[in-house]
Each structure stands twice: as structure tokens, then as C-alpha cells.
Amino acid sequence: GAVVSQHPSRVICKSGTSVKIECRSLDFQATTMFWYRQFPKQSLMLMATSNEGSKATYEQGVEKDKFLINHASLTLSTLTVTSAHPEDSSFYICSAQGDRSGYTFGSGTRLTVV
Amino acid sequence: GDSVTQMEGPVTLSEEAFLTINCTYTATGYPSLFWYVQYPGEGLQLLLKATKADDKGSNKGFEATYRKETTSFHLEKGSVQVSDSAVYFCALTSSGNTPLVFGKGTRLSVIA
Numbered sequence: 001g002a003v004v005s006q007h008p009s010r011v012i013c014k015s016g017t018s019v020k021i022e023c024r025s026l027d028f029q030a031t032t033m034f035w036y037r038q039f040p041k042q043s044l045m046l047m048a049t050s051n052e053g054s055k056a057t058y059e060q061g062v063e064k065d066k067f068l069i070n071h072a073s074l075t076l077s078t079l080t081v082t083s084a085h086p087e088d089s090s091f092y093i094c095s096a097q098g099d100r101s102g103y104t105f106g107s108g109t110r111l112t113v114v
Numbered sequence: 115g116d117s118v119t120q121m122e123g124p125v126t127l128s129e130e131a132f133l134t135i136n137c138t139y140t141a142t143g144y145p146s147l148f149w150y151v152q153y154p155g156e157g158l159q160l161l162l163k164a165t166k167a168d169d170k171g172s173n174k175g176f177e178a179t180y181r182k183e184t185t186s187f188h189l190e191k192g193s194v195q196v197s198d199s200a201v202y203f204c205a206l207t208s209s210g211n212t213p214l215v216f217g218k219g220t221r222l223s224v225i226a
Contacts, residue, residue, distance in 0.1 A: 108156060
């Protein structure tokens, strides 16, 4: 079945630095990528939607200059958290959708900003 | 807009007990409905889905029936196991290219 590889699974960074999270679709072409954020014991909140080769569409309240999303190819999308602060600490999950596949989720990235 | 409401947890059951997690939705048109499961520290895995009214999704002993008249998609399992302990999310999408809308999740703990 469809597989999405998300890396890193865990990352700790210092406040003010940037962190890049990658999601790769291993056996299908991901025409659309959804990025979610999940706070402890809460549901998934959609951050943005990106289509290959286009600029991402951000949800209301999500800072596009802070959360940079790149979807340059059909198999790779990245989320970069710039100038990270402790309040950005969260669990980030990507979800890829292809032409003939449903919604396939990555395994998530636990970001801790210290 | 579209929304999903599911029963709040946590739910604690003994092994072999019957499980029901309620889920109701609000959506325009005819959404597709999903149940996802999240084990600790992991991403989401699709558990089952239904794409039209009266469809029953089933997997690993779990079942849910798409009830248009009650706008519900309740998750059931006849006999839970300790390994079923996880967080369960009900979700919907109104069209194939829109993101999933999730409920808040229900944490299930099964004790031996």
C-alpha cells in the first residue's frame, strides 16, 4: 500500500533556530500534501495544503512566513519551522494524497524547542 | 463548515468488553467518513472508511455504519484487546481533494 516516510521522528532544537521536516511518498505520486499540527491530547489541526509546484494555502491563523512549506516534486514536501520558539513545540504530521490513493499519513515529528 | 463530533474520553474498558465510540457529523452534500487510529508517539493509520449511506466499513474486528438519517458513524468492536489501546479519530471529507476534518479524538485504554 501507499507509504509516506516522515523525518525526523523527533527533533530538539534551540530557540531561534530553524527545523526542516520532510515527507516523502515512497510508492506513489503525492499531488497534494496536507500538514497538520497536534497538541498533546488534542485533535489534528490543519495548517496548510500544498499542491506540487504551487504555493501552499495556509489556514487562518497560521503564519506562512514562520511555517514554510515546499512541495517541489511529486514525492517530496517539506515543512520548515523558522526561528522556532518553545510555543512551536508540537507534533507535526503530514498527509499525502495521490491520484489513485487516499489519505496516507506520515508517522509524525515530535518537535521540542528549548 | 464541516465538522465532526465524537464522544470525549478517556474510555477505559476491560479486555473482551464491547466498545462503542460515538461519532456524528455535519457536512454539506455526501461526505466520506473515516476512522483513524493513533498509537502512542505514532502517526495516524486508517482503520476503516465508508463512502456512501448505509455502507459498513470494517477492519480488525472494528465496524462502523454510515447512517445518513442520523448523520452518524459510530465505531464498534465486540471484544476489545489490550492492543486496541490507542486514540481513535473520526473524520470526514466532502470531496476527494479536500483535507480531512477530524473529531477531537477518543482515548481508549483496555486493561487486562
